[in-house]
Amino acid sequence: MNTAAPPKRYALEGDAAAHDMAVPLDSLHEDGLLRDSDQDDDPRGELIQPGRSLSVAQFTPPDIGPAERFMRFAYRLGVPGSTLAAPFRKPAKLRLLATVESPLEGDRQAGMALRAGHFLIYGVKAPIAQLDFSPSAKLTPPFERVMHGFSWLRDLGASGTREQCIQTSERLLINWMNANPEIGKGVPWKVEHAGHRLLNCLVHAPLIMSGPDKAMRNRVLDIMAETARWLDRNVNRADDLLGQIAGWCAIAAAGLLLPDGKPRRLFAEAGLIHALGDFVGEDGGVLSRSPLGQIELIALLVDLRACYRAVQLPFPEAFEAMLNMLVPPLLSLTHSDGGLGCWQGSGAIDRSQLGKLIEASGVRTRPLRNPRQWGYQRVSAKGSILQFDTAPPPLAKHARNGCASTLAFEFSHGGHRLIVNCGGAAFAGGQVPVRVEQGLRASAAHSTLVLDDANSTAVLIRGKLGKGVEEVELDRRLLESQQGTATRIEASHDGYGSRFGLVHRRILILRDDGTELRGEDLLVPSGRRGQKGKVPYALRFHIGPGIELGLAENRKGVGFALPDGSYWQFVSGSGEVTIEESMWIDGSGRAHPIQQLVLQGLASRGGGNFSWLLKKMG
Numbered sequence: 001m002n003t004a005a006p007p008k009r010y011a012l013e014g015d016a017a018a019h020d021m022a023v024p025l026d027s028l029h030e031d032g033l034l035r036d037s038d039q040d041d042d043p044r045g046e047l048i049q050p051g052r053s054l055s056v057a058q059f060t061p062p063d064i065g066p067a068e069r070f071m072r073f074a075y076r077l078g079v080p081g082s083t084l085a086a087p088f089r090k091p092a093k094l095r096l097l098a099t100v101e102s103p104l105e106g107d108r109q110a111g112m113a114l115r116a117g118h119f120l121i122y123g124v125k126a127p128i129a130q131l132d133f134s135p136s137a138k139l140t141p142p143f144e145r146v147m148h149g150f151s152w153l154r155d156l157g158a159s160g161t162r163e164q165c166i167q168t169s170e171r172l173l174i175n176w177m178n179a180n181p182e183i184g185k186g187v188p189w190k191v192e193h194a195g196h197r198l199l200n201c202l203v204h205a206p207l208i209m210s211g212p213d214k215a216m217r218n219r220v221l222d223i224m225a226e227t228a229r230w231l232d233r234n235v236n237r238a239d240d241l242l243g244q245i246a247g248w249c250a251i252a253a254a255g256l257l258l259p260d261g262k263p264r265r266l267f268a269e270a271g272l273i274h275a276l277g278d279f280v281g282e283d284g285g286v287l288s289r290s291p292l293g294q295i296e297l298i299a300l301l302v303d304l305r306a307c308y309r310a311v312q313l314p315f316p317e318a319f320e321a322m323l324n325m326l327v328p329p330l331l332s333l334t335h336s337d338g339g340l341g342c343w344q345g346s347g348a349i350d351r352s353q354l355g356k357l358i359e360a361s362g363v364r365t366r367p368l369r370n371p372r373q374w375g376y377q378r379v380s381a382k383g384s385i386l387q388f389d390t391a392p393p394p395l396a397k398h399a400r401n402g403c404a405s406t407l408a409f410e411f412s413h414g415g416h417r418l419i420v421n422c423g424g425a426a427f428a429g430g431q432v433p434v435r436v437e438q439g440l441r442a443s444a445a446h447s448t449l450v451l452d453d454a455n456s457t458a459v460l461i462r463g464k465l466g467k468g469v470e471e472v473e474l475d476r477r478l479l480e481s482q483q484g485t486a487t488r489i490e491a492s493h494d495g496y497g498s499r500f501g502l503v504h505r506r507i508l509i510l511r512d513d514g515t516e517l518r519g520e521d522l523l524v525p526s527g528r529r530g531q532k533g534k535v536p537y538a539l540r541f542h543i544g545p546g547i548e549l550g551l552a553e554n555r556k557g558v559g560f561a562l563p564d565g566s567y568w569q570f571v572s573g574s575g576e577v578t579i580e581e582s583m584w585i586d587g588s589g590r591a592h593p594i595q596q597l598v599l600q601g602l603a604s605r606g607g608g609n610f611s612w613l614l615k616k617m618g
Contacts, residue, residue: 068266075263085260092259094221098310100203100257102303103360104154111159114152115168121146122430122589128172133179135186140429142589147176148188149196153204162206169207170216177219183226184234191235192243198227198250202257203303228254232264235271240398241279242286242293248272249300253307269316276322279398284325285374287398289391290344292426294330295357298323302360324363329374331358331367333387335412339587341387342410342423343376344394345401345441345463349587370476377476379487384413384514389446390491392469393457401426401441402465404455406472406493407506408446411517411614416562417544418614420594421446424585425463432591440585449504449521449539449610451603456495456504469495485512497526500535501605515616522609531605539599539610541570542582545592549579558597567617574610575599 064072071084082091113120118127121142131137133147146152152172156165180188187193201208201224209217231247231254238244248271255265279287279297286293301323308315333341338351369378375391388409394402403425411419422445428437439445441463443455450456457468475490492505505522521539525531543549543560550559555576560568570577582596599610 064266068262071263072266072270075267079263081255081263082260084263094218094225095259096202096205096209096221097257097259097261099206100303100306100310102154102203102306103362104299104302105356105360106151106154106156106158108155108158110152110155111157111165114156114172115159115165119143119146119152122427122432124430128175131175133176133188135180135188137187139187140434142427142429144187145193145196148190148193150200151196153200153207157204157207162210165207166211170211173208173220174216177223183230189230190243191231191238191247194227194231195235195238195243195246195248195250198224198231199246199253199300199303202250202253203306224254225258228258228264232267240400241275242288242296242400245272245275245279245297246300248275249304252304256307256311256313273318276319280322280325281373283329283368283371283373284327285329285371286326287373287394288344288400288402289375289394289398290400290426291330291333291340291346291349292344293400294326295349295354298326298330298357298361301326302357323361324365327358327361327363328365328368329371329376330354331365332369332371332374332376332378334367334385335387335410335417336383336385337412337415337417341376342421342585343387343389343405344399344403345424345426347424347427347585347587347589348417348420353587375472377474377489377491379489379510381487381510381512381514384411384510384517386411386487386508386510386517388489388491388508390474390489391472392493393465396460396464396466399465400463401437402457402459402463403441403446404443404457404459404465404468404495405446405448406443406456406469406495407491407504408443408448409506409508410447412544413514413568413616414562414564414566416546416564416566418547418560418562418568419447420542420544420584422542422583422585424589424591427585427589430589432585432589444538444540445542447541449506449523449537451496451500451502451504451523452536453538454496454499456493467498469493479509486510487512492524494526501526501531502535502603502607517614518611519613520609520611523603523607525605525607533605534602535605537600537603537608537610539612541597542584543595543597545584545594549595549597551577551579569613569615569617570597571613571615572599572610573612575601 074084075081110120118125156169208220228251231251235244235247238247248268252265252268252272255261255268281287286297301319305315333343335341340346340349340354342348367378377388377390379386389405389407393406408421410421422440424432425437425440428434438459441459443450458466460466471494473492477488479486479488486509488509490507492503494503496502496504502523503526505524507520509518546563548561556572558570558577578598580596580598582594584592584594
């Protein structure tokens with residue numbers, strides 16, 4: 001008996017007509033392995049707008065009375081917090097009201113490098129004495145985020161005791177303050193950097209305020225207060241919503257930990273709820289569709305929750321509910337080795353780093369198998385994990401390292417990644433050169449089909465995306481046969497429709513014993529009448545690290561020898577396979593040379609299909 005889920009279509013805008021579903025693989029009918037005899041009469045499904053955010057009504061600020069609502073309103077208009085919090089006394093002396101204990105752990109290796117006199121950022125060592133902290137300095141994005149966002153404080157704290165770290169932290173802080181005497185000037189005062197910097201200073205205050213120099217402590221407090229006031233006025237000027245959320249979290253933390261902060265906290269809670277509602281999709285995935293964005297948002301909320309605990313106030317239920325929503329989509333991108341897949345600029349974040357984040361969140365849950373807006377289908381089958389990108393790419397306003405990855409997939413088994421994407425565009429500027437950043441975001445850097453070396457969605461500068469995929473049609477169902485069951489996912493995108501008159505449709509079928517993955521890629525005319533001529537195509541499969549490949553004599557098969565001694569075979573039913581060089585970026589930003597399988601040739605504009613099989617042989 002077949003269990004069919006109704007097909008879905010994800011569209012950027014409009015109510016475009018649905019395309020007919022692709023036919024099942026012919027080879028399945030020949031050998032009787034799997035048979036889908038229960039197709040829906042009408043394959044058309046609902047249209048879902050990608051990037052559809054949560055309704056703000058679903059996540060409202062904490063319930064407050066009329067006096068507090070007035071306080072929040074007045075603070076938004078610019079009335080000082082001290083006037084609203086205690087109108088009949090002098091403003092309280094500036095001090096920290098509590099010490100925060102965050103459950104998030106830093107990178108001990110990076111912290112030890114700081115104590116030795118240099119930054120260690122995505123594998124690149126940079127001596128502290130030679131770094132320019134000023135607004136005019138030309139820094140790569142990873143260095144910019146670490147140096148101006150003060151994430152180095154967490155790493156430093158993980159490297160030793162407070163006494164061992166104070167000298168280094170004060171040296172770095174003094175260098176930064178001396179290089180940035182003017183509030184609001186230049187890159188260091190992007191809302192995102194200022195938000196992260198203030199939040200990190202508040203959370204890790206003992207590292208920068210435990211020295212014997214009282215004047216230094218007062219100077220740091222003044223900088224914190226000035227940054228909080230600047231963020232009050234400028235938080236809505238962030239480059240994107242994730243940067244705005246960082247600003248709101250910092251404002252809320254300042255409202256908790258600095259005197260007379262209740263009006264500021266009320267103001268920040270309302271602003272943060274709205275920003276979260278605009279940035280998080282209905283299934284809990286961030287609208288940038290980036291695992292790194294998901295990780296950053298979880299970390300921000302975990303730190304903010306620690307600030308509430310420090311002053312013994314309850315963490316608002318809306319924020320706790322948001323944390324519970326954010327974790328399952330992130331877990332849906334974990335592979336059989338426990339690490340994350342390479343999607344939307346992310347590298348392969350390893351199991352240890354991800355595990356520490358999930359533990360710190362306190363959320364205990366399972367991966368989200370079939371997220372709608374997050375858009376990554378997941379199939380788990382006895383040690384095998386399939387991840388399949390079945391949604392349009394993020395909108396330009398949300399994308400930071402946007403990738404043209406529609407209908408790409410990754411596949412792992414028994415702790416080894418067999419098929420991967422290159423990943424790591426967000427790490428460019430460390431060991432990964434900036435010049436290859438756009439190449440890592442291209443369709444060709446993903447395990448999918450490419451026409452005429454063109455991206456399915458235009459890859460623009462500064463991480464943005466242009467025109468391309470507007471609609472993805474999806475159908476997922478369970479197949480049964482005498483040989484067992486399997487999960488069948490079929491998806492199509494229209495990214496090549498306007499240029500080549502073709503729709504790319506991909507069918508993936510994974511046995512429930514995890515030993516066989518069948519695929520078929522189809523090119524279907526997008527108009528009523530197919531165009532004449534041919535177009536070059538390349539079907540790419542990037543192979544995971546540590547796998548040795550052996551090409552068969554007929555050049556239609558490739559053997560995979562895995563590090564654990566197991567053996568898999570890839571077979572092409574549509575032409576010869578070539579082996580080319582590729583690269584894969586791990587979660588620490590290190591580039592690893594790998595190989596890729598390529599099926600290429602000329603496809604008719606009237607349509608075509610290319611079938612393949614990946615099977616475990618022993």
